[in-house]
Amino acid sequence: MEDAEFDDILDDWFIESLKTYKDLHVYQLEHPTQVLEWTSGKTVCVAGYSQSKNEILELRLPLKLLADENKSLCAERDFKVSHGGFTDGPVRCLIHIPGTRCAVTNDGLSSDLQVWDLGGEESDVIRRTGSIKGKKSAPERGSRIAARPSSAPQVLHGAQISDVQLTELASGESLYKLETDSADPLSSLQFVSDTVFLAGCCNGSVYVADTRTSAPPQLSHSPSSDKSVIWWTDGAARPHPSSCRVIRVSSSGQVVISDLRNLGGVGCQAQLDVQTPGRCSQVDVKVSWAPTLDDCVSVSGFSGVVQIYNTRLWGAEPQEARPLFEHRGHAVSSQQTDDSVPTFVTSHIWHPERPRTLLSAASDGSVHVWDWVDPDRQGGSPTP
């Protein structure tokens, strides 16, 4: 009793997903997002990136996903829009200030930042409360932003390495400036401790500095001298807090891992199979260390797939890396009406505590929440 309509839901990916995912939720936003940012263990922010007006939404994860006991008795699978607001321009970067109901955004058109109040119990409206001026007036890709993990609300921001500064939100005062002459545009900015931060440049070089000192930053040169290639970076203080590993991925699929204590050296390398026709230049590649699984990294932005790798299998010589797991949901069930433009994953994030739960968003407006099953139990050491 085959029916064409039911074949579409019983496609291979769907059947496979019964075994490969513990949980799977698929949502369709009205407008696609390039940002996914946790505002608590249960809530995440998304925002549109069209040229004019956009929405910022704070979404609460479905209760069924969060329920640990009595999961089976909970039928609630929907996102709740807990707060929402309007922006005047695109949102290319959105950072939540820990311990507050405050978020900071950048529109990718200038280096100025917008400050938002995400709203509390009394209102579900996200309001703009102010702005922070950046340095350069017309950067190519806007500013990167990082929030100081603890202490009073402060943001690190800049569009290029020489513009990086730490601004106190309440006063707008600039507390620190990175001293360097180079004008390389940034592709990432993050704190690895309360005062130490990494600034990854598009050309592949990584700077490490401490906001407490005005000493010049440490520099790790780009792994490649090819100027046509763009690099993205992520750092993590894993597996031990004293160590910090930095992973760099290039637009041609080259991957390099180094240790912060030995920035000049190369820990291990790999070559990712970057799909043709190739990356969409509007979409940033996102590379992320898993928060609780040692040695696991995730990569997205090359296509409609999110790939998870076990870096422990990588060696000093670059070899083709095979992903441990691939989330093909966005590519397979794309809601895109225009078939000529392939769907790209615009962003993804790991849940801070649940070991294998991720959220991913794509250019067709889809947002997936998925909890994958480790195909080979040896890979990664999960924290219960």
Add this chain to the structure above:
Amino acid sequence: MPEIKVTPLGAGQDVGRSCILVSIGGKNIMLDCGMHMGYNDDRRFPDFSYITQNGRLTDFLDCVIISHFHLDHCGALPYMSEMVGYDGPIYMTHPTKAICPILLEDFRKITVDKKGETNFFTSQMIKDCMKKVIPLNLHQTVQVDDELEIKAYYAGHVLGAAMVHIKVGSESVVYTGDYNMTPDRHLGAAWIDKCRPDILISESTYATTIRDSKRCRERDFLKKVHESIERGGKVLIPVFALGRAQELCILLETFWERMNLKAPIYFSTGLTEKANHYYKLFITWTNQKIRKTFVQRNMFEFKHIKAFDRSYADNPGPMVVFATPGMLHAGQSLQIFKKWAGNEKNMVIMPGYCVQGTIGHKILNGQRKLEMEGRATLDVKLQVEYMSFSAHADAKGIMQLIRMAEPRNMLLVHGEAVKMEFLKGKIEQEFSIDCYMPANGETTTVTTNPSVPVDISLNLLKREMGLGGPLPDPKKPRTMHGTLIMKENSLKLVSSEQALKELGLNEHQLRFTCHVQLQDPHSDADTLHRIYTHLKSVLKGYTIQHLPDGTVIVESIVIKVSSSAEDSNTKVLLLSWSYQVKTWTLFLYIRGLPMQSKPDSSANHLVIESLF
């Protein structure tokens, strides 16, 4: 100003009981009459005291409209019509009329028999209530009376669910009931034309959610069934009626075929009986595509799904059974449940809401020990899964519906205002319409701006066209003169002469006169001539004549000069004009003459009076 009033009945802000009162064009309509399933006392009924403190509702309501058969939309209907008292028409679609009484009777049985309640409607009351029902077809305009008309639109959601368009004169309201904008497998998506109602009334329960896809819900269902079968367990799926049940059957059938599974799937006899009945309802109700997919399947043409016999429940090994009733409150599904509950390898999947007092409700609340008849205790060891397959529109869906209907105002019921400020802002921004969110018991008054159609007489139209100027254009309104005659229900615009003729009246003309005093030593004729010359020089473009009979005429204003009896230097100007003419300008021009003018308070007074 004309206005429409909307009041959601009930106390507090809670969801669970839909009953909305609309006052439009002098008519009062009740939309839905739901029961709140969470309360055991009078709070479960809507608060009818808003309509009248005592006595029957018949005189106060022109009609009642029920959107679909869910108890939170029709559960209080027999109470309202038979215990409070209402004898007027009750409108609902054919499938709703067929299914409502079944659900109401089930509900009554559970509440009275199982929970032992007394102040509740009886079976006879349900029957008497249904006698007052007038069934509706989709897209068919029904005249409730000379002025009130209603029309049902497809809402999706469940079999027979409708959105309803209510019109009185040129004011209208659309009530959505529950609806969904993404097509389901056995139900299409809601559809309405660009009817531009004054108000679109919608529930806001899901307005601030983003729904998980149907695919993922189905995936979860198949995953759970498959896992149970793999470990040798039995799966019970209590279902109410066709539609959802059939959809799940087709899903399992296709999955079994794909995975080459061997475990048997059964469909209980209770369901087979209902099958033919609902089959007929589906034929008239659903659209072509769904009819093709769904209705043309015969229940027993499934390869993997067979008719159930009660003895099969004792067979060893894995199996899946679909059985009625849906809330495990009686009948076959309860019998099977009792047999299978003690084995932790087994599973029961509840695909919908269960009323308080049923076993279904208890196990969904985590109860693991149940008291059965004869003081026996049942240990619930099997896995209990609650899955929601109901189709509701979410935040995106509401925006789509507003785009479709293009209402002038939006009204959301059953939500917390503070939690919907963003949605309100979004609607107001995107559509530039007001969005209202009344609390239960609170009345929202929406001022409408209805257009009043008026017939214009051909003669008048020709005359106006003859005056020249641009053609009539909705974007460029033109003032015109005419008389509006309201006769019976029609409005006619005719020329004044025609109106007088129709009314059999003679035309009267009013002429006003006033006197202005001036100091001028010249003769009367000279003064008049000076006035004439002065006016001719300042009032260019106007017809000014100096007639031989000693008058100056400016358009239709007549001016005469005579000397005052007491003093020949004082001239009295007589000004005379008909009703339409504005004379203040003329007065000022005369004042501008290089003559001394003596303020004559009575003359000034007269002039001012005649200006207004």
